Amino acid sequence: MKDTFKSILTLCLILISFVSMNAQQKRKMENTALLIIDVQNDYFPGGKMTLEGAEKAAKNTQDILKYFRENNLPVVHIMHIATDDGAAFFIPDTHGVEISSWVAPKSDEKVLVKHFPNSFRETDLLQFLQAKKIKNLVITGMMTDVCVESTTRAAFDFGFTNTVIGDATATRDRELNGQVIKAAEVQRSFLAGISTLGNLYARIVSTDDFLHGK
Template identity: 75%
Template sequence: MKILFKSKMVLCLTLFSFLFINAQQKRNMENTALLMIDIQNDYFPGGKMELAGAESAANNAKKVLENFRKNNLPVIHIKHIATNEGAGFFLSDTSGVEINSLVSPKSNEKIIIKHFPNSFRETDLLKYLQKKGIKNLVITGMMTDVCVDSTVRAAFDLGFKNTVVGNATATRDRTLNGQTIKAAEVQRSFLAGMSALGNMYAEIVSDIESF
């Protein structure tokens, strides 16, 4: 009887712990939206501005997207259309400007068009988030050191708590003073910068299960 009683107690405690963790995870996702920044065809193989690891990053972003959809959480797709003189990619009315099929928006998901790296600049993103009561952002997308970084820092200044899914972002090689900085180094450096000073700008996680 004692063994049976102990077994039942262990089972009850295990079930309680599972339910508590589940409830805690749901609470953590309250007032949270997903930003999918510029996951567009020109960044993929054959595009006009191919990134290192774009397909891998997009597949990881897809997993995050599926999790948000499963939990009926808000999803916002950011789409860049170039309007600056001399732009060579994300040109209007080209296939390269379209959001990649791996993360195609559903009809009920918000699409915001931007023309600057910062997703808040001259868009209705802030107004939309405020209307939805969003306080926390989960961010994926491209390029890590340009549009993702500028959006994260702007979001922090506007009072949002940010989480960046690091392996769902991507960039490319850069040059400085005639030297090439490899994409992987750029990636690490910018993610490290966002998480500086105790995750001031953003917490960096590796997958959807981390938050």
């Protein structure tokens, strides 16, 4: 009888702990929105600007998106359309410019079109977030060292607290003075840069850690 009572008590404590943790996580997510930046077909194999690890980043972004949808939290899909002469990708009215099926928007989710790396520049992103009383941003997308980085820094300047899901972003090899810098190095360097000085611009976490409330 005592063993049965102990087992029931242990189970109850586990359930209470789980409910408490879930409630704490939901409170942490108040006034929080997800930004999905430029997860578009041209960045994937067969596209005009293929990124290293694009599919892995998209899968992780999909998992984060699922979490936001299940918890009825705001989601913003950001889509880049090239308007400058000589642009090589994200050309209007092409398959490559379309948002990937990995993270296809639902009809009630905001889709924002931009023409610059910084998602706030000449868009209504700031006004939308302010209207929703958003204070915290969870940021995923592509490319890490261009649109993700510039949007994150701009968001900080506007007073948002940022979390970047590091393994839900991707980039490609770069070249400097004839030397190739591999994508993995670019990725680490830029994530390190925006999290410098005690996560000044953003806290960097993995998909798994975020989904487990870390």
